[in-house]
Amino acid sequence: MARPTPHTTLGKFLAARRAAVAPHEVGLPAVGSPRRVPGLRREEVALLAKVSVEYYTRLEQGRVSSASPAVLAALAGALRLNADQTAYVHQLGSINSKEGGPESPRCPNTLPARVHSRTRVLLDSLTGSPAVLLDRSMDILAWNSLASALFLDFGTVPTEHRNHLRMVFLEPRVRQLYRDWEHTAGKCVARLRMEAAHEPHPPRLAALVDELSAVDGDFRRHWARHDVRAITHGRNHFAHPLAGPLTLDWQALRVAMAPQQTLVVYTPPPGDAGTHSGLEFLASWSSAPSREAPEGPGQSGYPAG
CATH class of the missing domain: 1.10.260.40 (lambda repressor-like DNA-binding domains)
Structure with a gap:
């Protein structure tokens, strides 16, 4: 194709x-x-x-x-x-x-993204907030322990499958976690299209779109809409199997030292006692330090910047 x-x-x-x-x-x-x-x-x-x-x-x-x-x-x-x-x-x-035209050659950059040590320290310091580090293809580069407790243990996911969009559509544990799945899926696809405009030939993103288009009808439906949005914040409603219902606001923050990386931080709305208690419960048994995706070819189509 x-x-x-x-x-x-x-x-x-x-x-x-x-x-x-x-x-x-x-x-x-x-x-x-x-x-x-x-x-x-x-x-x-x-x-x-x-x-x-x-x-x-x-x-x-x-x-x-x-x-x-x-x-x-x-x-x-x-x-x-x-x-x-x-x-x-x-x-x-x-x-x-x-x-200069559709036939203009371009050598894609396939170097893996690298996570700065200070970014890892920042992730570890967010003990009360789940946080993940994404690149423009939405590959998960690093995360803190509370993010693993909220979503799943990212370290058990094969590197080539450790992608937020892929998990939203193809990972049952993540798909079932979102009470507002349809809304979340549409926003994720719209954000991916917006990010893809910054890179003319992203090999990782193209492979991801090909895979999801081949196996998931919901993805094909959302992708065909050609929706684009620069999404920087939002709210998700979760049905966690252990912590129960959670409502979390999130912000997508660009990393200044690596502009092609985005730190997504989840926080409970002020006054939401149920979500605060749920996060405290998850944090009580998730005190391991942040983990980073192993460096290697194919992890990400973008350099850290």
Whole structure:
């Protein structure tokens, strides 16, 4: 199967967004109703963005090697994109320009990510909060003992399977843990798409998407939506087999010394006595120091920065 390029990814995203916009939402009459396909026609998007139909068609088909910021901004306005979607389009467009076309060669970086010793110390110091360290492919690079108590013992998971997105979809223990699984799964996929725009040919991410697409219908359904979001915080509801119901807020914090790594920290909402008690119970028998994924080829497609 041919690997997607930034050109084809951008084209598919534009097509998906076009299908999601009704003519009346952008002030166009719904002529030709009922329409053969939902949303706007290509010529209507071209009209709204003030570009030629031929150019927009080639862009959607992945046959344009670059698009100017002005054109991308016009398309974002025509398709009523939100801030995250607009940033995603501009990121893919800038990769297009730098790559110089879909056949431009690129040698992927396959060096494993490394976790700084100070980041490990920080993880160990978070004794009251589960915390995991992720890269842009959502591989789990390191974690503290309370995170293992909340989710599962990450050290028992094979390195190539130690990925948050993969566990959300394919690991029954993690999938059953989320009371809001459908919501969580959609946000994870949207975040992965957003992160993928920063790297034109991520080998680890491509392999992950291929695997999940082949074996899980729920993943295929979410991936086909082309949702993108720069998710930095949220709230999850868990049904833990030992600690019972838990409600945890989380924040995704970029590591300044390794910008391609993100520290995700879970904290109970203020005043939630049940969740506080549940975490205290989990912490009482999970006092081991943080563990780090062993370094080796294939663990991560990104360097630590």
